[in-house]
Amino acid sequence: MRLEVSHLSCGYGKGKPLIKDVTFTVGSGDICCILGRNGVGKSTMFKTLLCLLPPAGGHILLDGEDITTWKAEKLADHIAYVAQSHTPPFPYLVEEMVMLGRMNHIGVFGRPGAKDEKIVDSLMRDLGIDYLRGRAYTEISGGERQMVMIARAMAQEPEILILDEPTANLDYGNRVIVLNTLKKLSLNGICTIFTTHDPEQALLLDAQTAIIIPGEPVVFGPSRIVVTEKNLKSAYNTTIRVVEIIDGEGNPVRVCLPMLNGGIPAADADQDIWKEGMGEIQNESVEQ
Amino acid sequence: MRNDHIRTDKIQIRRSETSSDVERLKAEREKTRKFKKGNRMMVVLGAVLILVFFFSTALFVTVSREHFHPAYLMELSRAQMMRFFNFITGAGAEGGIQFITCRNVMIVMAGACLAASGAVYQGVFKNILASPTTLGVMSGGSLGNILYALLFVSLSPVSAKLSDLSASSLSEIPLLDRNLQSFMVLLGCFMAVLTVVGITLILGRGRIRSDHLIITGIIFSSIIGSFSSLVQYYLIERNPADPRIDIIRSMTMGGFGNTYKPDQMMLMLGFLAPCVCALMSVAGRMDILALGDEQAATMGLNVVFFRNLIIAVNTVMTAVIIAFCGQIGFIGFIIPLAARRLVGPRFRRLLPASMLMGATLLLIIYDIAHLISMTAYMNVLTSALGSIVMVIALIRGGGVSRAD
Amino acid sequence: MRIRTGNQRIQKTGARFSVFPVLILLAVFLFSLCFKVSEPGMIPVQAMSNLWTAVRLKIAELLHQPMALDRFEIIREQDFYYETIRRLKNSFVTLLSGAAVCAGGAVFQTMFRNPLASPNILGISTGVNLGTILFLYLFPTTAMGMLEQRYLYCFISAGILVGITMLAGWAAGRKLGNFSVMDMLVVGAVISQFGSVVTMYLQFRLEEIDVNLLTSYQEISMGIYVLTDTKSILTFLLLMTVSMGPMYLLRYRLNATVLEDMDARSMGVSTHRLRTAGMLCGAVLAVTALVACGDMGILSMAVPPVVRYLCRGADFRKILYYSICAGSILLLLARSLCSMIFVAGMALPVNFAISVLVLPLFVFAMSRQRSVYA
Known part of the structure; x- marks a missing residue:
């Protein structure tokens, strides 16, 4: 698997693009960390990567195919997304929440079967959140929620996992848990792209790092060199x-x-x- | 500018001082300018109200009395002139202009107080959607009225509707009996406020959330509405000519049909004037309340006491209007919205401005109702206007969450 | 050890629903068939035998068996045969209406991610009442016979009110780029208020035409009235199937609407289309039920949150199933009990009773919710 982003510009509508000329390449098992100040356009870039916004210029190629022409269902098989933590209004159980990630494999009129249950079960055990299964998603702590959301995204069985500030609002202990999880996922061959406000995390994970500076081309390279x-x-x-x-x-x-x-x-x-x-x-x- | 890295601290300080001085001066000038502008706006609003008042009186005269129609008045015969003169002075058999003026004064008072109470509710609950209608205060009043009709109105022909009695026979009735209806309405209003705010507190676990407040108020109103139609259903089933049906209906639809006697006007004024004065005297504190509970408490205000006091006074004011004129929806919602646009959010200005505007609007609506002969259904007209204004305001203002 | 616990849990997580609510529902249904205060009661066996007779009569008619027909004719004369059939129709429509209105409430609440979004807040109930009274006002003499027109009027007026409400939500949230649910609810609430004022005004005008007409409207709006002729029931069933079918098929998919739009779209679910489908189904369900069975107060708003409080989890399949059961049980019970309580010589109106009974439950369930509603 190889995600190539070449000369990508992102922005809303016909206005001046927020980010211009982003070029980087990541492969299986890579961790890519994106740094930049508030409002620089990190979320916009993610929206473009997820094909929620049409790119203002450039290409996004996954194994040589242009993903902007893909249907949402096909894209979901390859790329999963974890938003900044939010609270759903209803007390979904943790296992139900993780099961929602199977939605793209289930089909429009289907419902989860034994196979889906098995996948969710092993996933939750792998990520160490087995003990949460019977609890309501609204009642668990922020760090646990983030882990559940990662599990939900992994239930999609993606090749690329995109996380928007996975460690925001977490204490040191939970940050370490989340970062270790990302490391584990990358060892399993998942490509992880995440944003953070903590440049140390890029150094700790030894990640490929993109630094977005307003008005300048994006700096991309291994964290040892770039940070x-x-x-x-x-x-x-x-x-x-x-x-x-x-x-x-x-x-x-x-x-x-x-x-x-x-x-x-x-x-x-x-x-x-x-x-x-x-x-x-x-x-x-x-x-x- | 860019290369003077080595600046002495003094210069920096002086620079910042001068700049802040200029800013302060600017702000003060801006303030006085706004103040003057606000004063001018007040005068304009007052003038508009007086104009509309006279126009509406003239309209009443010409529309309600056929032989004073402009077409008739063109014919300046002596008899016609005499008739008109008599009408103005109240000497003739026509009943006089007195009653039209009285009715107009009533409308002005109702409009002014409803608008003021809306402004106060909005300030106290920190939400532009809070108003007597959306909080369920109006429905509470009608519930009180229904209870009054069911419990205390006897069906014997001796005690008919109070408004039909003349002043002399009115004084013979004991005070409690005479004002029982008003007391019940007041009780209903208080109950409504307590229930709605209580349920909102339960829903928000100790916090008053604006959306919860509105939706609780509306659900409360709808339940009271279904209770009201239930009672009417039973009454009609038993006897379609039951006088109690009329009492309930005139309250739910709003109108100024029975409020044209000077003594009633004075009674209403006697209740309303102290309330308005009280609210005006705490207007400055309401500004502080609008900043938020914690902020107000740190500024040395007894938040709970003042808020409850203001809500109580305001509810009394609303209840008096409901008792005399019935439910007139949404005036208390539209007017403060518009007034805030004109004179800004400070209560010392907002309250008088919304009172003037409320009076003007209600007069105009009543004139329109008069022309299309729907004076007995004021609530329909004001609600229609109110909901249209509300939808537009929400869409253009960008929603409740930002309107708080 | 670990695997074993895992397996046990797998069995538990499967979509297994308790049959308990269905049993209660059957019991309540039987109860409503057998007991009615104003008319003679009958024992359950009698009711069952009457129903059996009805079935056999139908079969005999279909097979052209005059002998059998003659034989059953005697039973038909003797028993409370017609009474049973009438009550059966009545209870059946009531049951389905309660189910439909609560299913509508559940789907609206899930889609708008807000436990306050329900047919009676969004303006559907008011729209149906408005449509009914407008219809009675326009066709005072022939109104009760014109079924299609009544459905048409109710659908149109409910559609207009809901349309305005949705439009307001869309327009208010336009600047932020997403749909503003809270604005929509507030607009819906205010428009409902306005609609009820207009309804009240029309009631007065209706009374000027004919007092009996007003009474029949009041019966509809208070939930005493039920459509029971064959044509109405068939129309009702048709509309129910049309709206309930897609919703049943989409019942797992609808969970995706609870997530943020961006999440759902990155999961490959088009929430836009899903929402439209769910909304249409929910609205048709609610309007059909309200036309057939009259106003039901806050039943549709209150039942799903209470169900969510009572059962663990919020999977839409679960919520739908339990809401349907709870709604039909509550409505059937309320109707049977209300027909036994007499105020001023007349049966107690159902919608008022439901509102008063369910409101405390609703407030309790809402106050115990842990999450923050936005």
């Missing part, structure tokens, strides 16, 4: 230190720390610094 102080500064418009520390097993781990005083106030953002930084970023991406 640098300069790139982060231009992405978030604030000073962020990337430092290396040693974890318990003696391996070097990089972490990102935002600096409170070193940042440039948004109103006085200096154009020259911007340009400088961008030049280096471009150089770096050329080097790759």
Whole structure:
């Protein structure tokens, strides 16, 4: 499986596209992390990838086929999506919620059979949410909900899993659970694309990282190379230190720390610094 | 501008000071300008009301008395002139213009108070859709009226409708009996507010959510409506000429048929004036209430007490109108919407403006009703107008969630 | 060990529904056949034997057996034969109407993701009442015989009210790019209010024409009246099949509408078409039931949330099944009991009784819900 995005521009209607010229390629088992400030157009890009919005330019190819011409049913067999956590109005049981992911395999007039039950059952055991089955989705915690939504998306049996800020509003423990799950899925050959506001997560997962900077081409590459102080500064418009520390097993781990005083106030953002930084970023991406 | 990185702190501070000064000055100027604009708007509204009042009086005279029709008035014979003069002064046998003026004053009071109560409900519940109609206060009043009709109206011919009695015979009836209907209506209104707000609190688990409030109010209204038709059904089945049916109906449809005596007008004024004064005197606090409970509490306001007080006074005001004029829907909903557009959301201005506008609108609607002879069904006209305005307002304003 | 528990649970999760509600429904149905205060009661055996006679008569007629016909003629004369048949029709229509109106409520609530969205809030009940009274007002003398026109008027007026409501929801949510359910509900509620004021006005005009006409309208609007002639029942059954069939087939698919639109579309489900189908079915179901059986108060709004509170989970298959059972049981019971309670020499109106009885249940169920409604 190979998802190629070439020169993709996304935006609503006929107006100026929000994001221009996105180019990247991901394959089975890759983890792709997308970084960018609020409102830069990450969700819009996801909508375009899911064919909910027509692309304003460029192509999205899955194994050489243009997915924008596919029907929703066919697309659902290949790409699954996990939205930012939301609460449905009715107390669905967790297993019912996961079962909803089987919808595209069941057919319009069908209902779940023994095979679907078996798939859902093994999926829930694999993701470690077996203990939740009989509980109502509205009564479980945020982290558990996120896991249930991932299970629901996996019940679609997709090749690509797209997650919109899967760790938003989660505490450290739950974040680690979700990130570990993503890692496990990638080991099973699922391609995972997710957004986050935490650049560390890209470093932790050793993911392919795309940094969206307004008005500039998207920076794409392995997180070790792409997540640098300069790139982060231009992405978030604030000073962020990337430092290396040693974890318990003696391996070097990089972490990102935002600096409170070193940042440039948004109103006085200096154009020259911007340009400088961008030049280096471009150089770096050329080097790759 | 870009390369003066090395600025002294002083300059920065001074710069920021001067800029904030300018902003403050600007804001003040803006404020005074708005204030003056608001004052002018008030004068305009008052003038419009007076104009409409006179126009409507003239219309009443010409439409209701055939021989004062403009075509007749063209013929300026002496007899015609005398007749007209007598009518104006109330000397002739025509009943005088007094009763038309009284009725118009009644309409003005009803419109003004309904609009004011709508504005207050909207402020207290922080929701543009709250009004006497949507909260079920109107239906509560009609429930009280139904209970009054069932429990206290005797079918003997001696005590007919109160409005048919002359002033002298009215004074012979004990005070409680005379005002029993009004008391029952008041009781019904309070019950309605308590029930609706209570159910909303249960649904929102301690919080008043605007959507719950409206829908609870409407469900309450519909249940009262079905109860009302149930009672009418039984009464008609037993005796189609039952006088109690008329009492119930005149209340549900609204109208100014029986309210043209000066003493009734004074009675109504005596109840309404204190309520309006009370509401005006707490207008500033209502602004604070509209900021939200926590905010208001931190600003040193006894939120629960004031809110309950305001709701109680407002409900009394609405109940008085219902007792005299019956249900007149949606005036309290449309007017504050429009008034807020004209004079802004501050209650000190909003209340008088919506009172003026409410009075004007109700007068106009009554004139139209008069021309198409539907004066006994005011509620139909105002509801039609109200629901159309509401749908348009919701569509153009972008919905309830943003209208809060 | 682990696998075994898994297997046990697999069996439990399967779409198995309790037969208990159906048994209660049958019991209530039998009860409503046997007991009625104003008329002589009969023991269940008698009722059953009468029904059996009816079946055999029909068979005999079909097979042209004059001998058998003569034999049954005697039984027909002796027993409460006609009474049984009348009550059977009555209870049957009542049962189906209760089921239909609650199914409509369940489908609307699921599709709009809001437990307050139901036929009586969206303006369907008011539309039917308005249509009925308009029809009576326009054709005062021949009204009760004109079945097709009555359905037509009710469908048109309910359609107009629901159309305005939906349009308002669509227009209010247009700026945000999605459908605004809360706006739609509020508009629906206000339009219902307006519709009921107009209905009341028309009632007064109707009384000026003929008091009896008003009484017959009131019987319809209060849920005392039931259509029982053969043609009405056939029309009723036809409309029910047309609307219930697609809904039954789509019963699992309709779950997808509960998810956010984006989720559902990424799952390969076109919520737009699904919603349209569900809405049409629900509206036809509700209008048909209301025309056949009169107003039923807040039954359609209250039953699905109560069912959701009582049974674990919210799978639409489950909700539909239990709502249908609960709705028909409640309506049958309410009708039988109301026909026994007399106020001022007349049977108690059903819609009022239902509203008063079900409202506390509804408020309780809603207040116990854990989720936040949006």
